[in-house]
Amino acid sequence: MTLLLTLINCAEKASNIARVCRSNEKLLSLLVQEKSGAEKNQRFDQDFKTLADVLIQETIKHEVGTQFPDMREHILGEESPNFTNTNGQKVSIAVGATESETAACLEEVLGGFEGAAAALATEVHAEVAYKGEELGDIPAQLDQLDYSNLGIWIDPIDATAEYIAGDSIFSSFPGITSAGLDCVTVLIGVYKRDSGVPIIGIVAQPFAKKLQENSYQTALYWGVCLPTLKAHNCFFKEREGSQRIGIFSSSEQANILQSIRDLNYELAFSAGAGHKALKVICQDADVYLLSKGSTFKWDTCAPQAILRALGGDIYDYVESINQQQAVPINYISKEDKCNTNGLIAVRNPNLVKELLEQLA
CATH class of the missing domain: 3.30.540.10 (Fructose-1,6-Bisphosphatase, subunit A, domain 1)
Known part of the structure; x- marks a missing residue:
């Protein structure tokens, strides 16, 4: 097997x-x-x-x-x-x-x-x-x-x-x-x-x-x-309409949320890091963004592998903004369990450049 x-x-x-x-x-x-x-x-x-x-x-x-x-x-x-x-x-x-x-x-x-x-x-x-x-x-x-x-x-x-x-x-x-x-x-x-x-x-x-x-x-x-x-096995139809959706934790910072609104995203709020990443995988949302270090390697490793298979990824929020380029989350250190820099999860990597410029 x-x-x-x-x-x-x-x-x-x-x-x-x-x-x-x-x-x-x-x-x-x-x-x-x-x-x-x-x-x-x-x-x-x-x-x-x-x-x-x-x-x-x-x-x-x-x-x-x-x-x-x-x-x-x-x-x-x-x-x-x-x-x-x-x-x-x-x-x-x-x-x-x-x-x-x-x-x-x-x-x-x-x-x-x-x-x-x-x-x-x-x-x-x-x-x-x-x-x-x-x-x-x-x-x-x-x-x-x-x-x-x-x-x-x-x-x-x-x-x-x-x-x-x-x-x-x-x-x-x-x-x-x-x-x-x-x-x-x-x-x-x-x-x-x-x-x-x-x-x-x-x-x-x-x-x-x-x-x-x-x-x-x-x-x-x-x-x-x-x-x-x-x-x-993630074959999902694209959503109807042109409206972009971002999915967030209810505790996300207000200024971050406003920056995303300014890019003409609608904002959805949901529980569970795995669930929010899954909504991106399923194309129910375009981006899952978290500015805080409140997720861990066990939260992101599985959905990140799926997103990579779909052409997307999960990126390090702080490093990606600082470098103004997408920096994937990495698992080479098993001692550093926390994603301390937050994350940006997308199925379509073409969305990332605009987000990084807006959040800089």
Whole structure:
């Protein structure tokens, strides 16, 4: 199985775990834990992690590390595997060799909720194959990759606060959700460790398609950008009309927003870095701009790889303005986790020159 297909199936398994955790309000309330210290995103007064976050991350690490052992030590994620259970005991989440081992670990976290632990362990060890209609053709050339030179950044549940909050709130812009479950994404990005360039990206929306109450279907997008290959499943029609749309965090600086308005963009606001980047990928928005250092490598690696496959990219906001040329975000340093200089994400790179001149 190619690395791409393995990651696609991991994203679907991650979506299943996210849905199982979210389907029971009592279980969800048990699983939520506030982050503190170095784990906390300083942009938010409260920043939560859930067992779903940690379990998804460790599941992906386990599966990819087992199938591609050369990559095992270079699979990185947002979350610490350490969790405090309802009895105040610290537990390190680990995927066991068997379903029963994983269930035993999860029971420790859940304080004896055997049924919930067993249900989650079943999802972790299930054989999963994503079968969405939009999967597209998986390129075979990926078999030639040097796995010893690859690293992965995982954001197991991007927009955790929206995941906890629940139902979606839609904006006035077609295809753009302001808040809620539709903003939740699973992000898996692969990069070359010697160059820091992202080459494979998976963005999955576990709650994209509501089938019935508490029943959802995943929407999944992937892209590959190599010197000899560009492939993706992101075939979207351009929006009707000529109006340009920029998508932003609600905390973006007022003067930045006015500068973008002056370029005749309409402004949309939405939660989730992965979701906002996905809106650019899907052509629901033309640019995602963030002037603050409040996103991290795990937020951008996956969508950046997809945008590169589409001819776009995610650029360093400050350096691009200073140099008056597009400077892509890079992943060569795994210690520097924060995108401290902000970002500009576009599918059409022809938009960047005008933006940089306006923001200088």
